[in-house]
Amino acid sequence: MEYSDKVMDYFMNPKNMGTMEEPDGVGEVGNPSCGDQMTIQIKVEDDRIVDIKFKTFGCAAAIATSSMVTELARNKTLDEALQLTNQEVEEELGGLPPIKRHCSLLAEEGLEAAIENYRSKQEGNS
Ligand code: FES
Numbered sequence: 001m002e003y004s005d006k007v008m009d010y011f012m013n014p015k016n017m018g019t020m021e022e023p024d025g026v027g028e029v030g031n032p033s034c035g036d037q038m039t040i041q042i043k044v045e046d047d048r049i050v051d052i053k054f055k056t057f058g059c060a061a062a063i064a065t066s067s068m069v070t071e072l073a074r075n076k077t078l079d080e081a082l083q084l085t086n087q088e089v090e091e092e093l094g095g096l097p098p099i100k101r102h103c104s105l106l107a108e109e110g111l112e113a114a115i116e117n118y119r120s121k122q123e124g125n126s
Contacts, residue, residue, distance in 0.1 A: 011064045
C-alpha cells in the first residue's frame with residue numbers, strides 16, 4: 001500500500017495535534033469498522049474557528065486526514081467549515097489508497113460533531 005508523500009508528512013509531523021484548555025466545542029467520533037477514534041476541539045470567535053486541535057487513535061490515514069482537516073478548517077466560519085468534505089481533505093493530501101478512503105470520514109465527521117456541539121451549547125445559553 002502506497003501513501004503519498006504528503007500523507008506521510010502529515011502522519012509523521014501532524015499539525016494541530018493535542019488538546020486545548022476550555023474548548024468551545026468538542027467532537028468525538030469513532031469508526032465502527034476498525035475501532036479508531038478521534039477527538040476535535042474548536043475555539044470559536046464571531047462564528048469563526050480561531051483555534052483547532054485534534055487527537056486521533058488510529059491508522060496513518062486517520063491521523064493524516066485529521067491533521068489536514070484542522071488545517072483546512074482553521075480561520076473558516078462555522079458554515080464554511082461544515083462544507084468541507086472528506087474528498088477535499090483527501091485531495092489536499094494527494095489521495096489515499098482506495099482501501100483507506102473510509103478513514104478520511106473520521107476527519108469530516110469529527111469536525112461536524114465539534115461544530116454541532118458548539119452550536120448546541122450556544123442554544124443552551126440563549
Ligand atoms: Fe481505522 Fe483507518 S483503519 S480509520
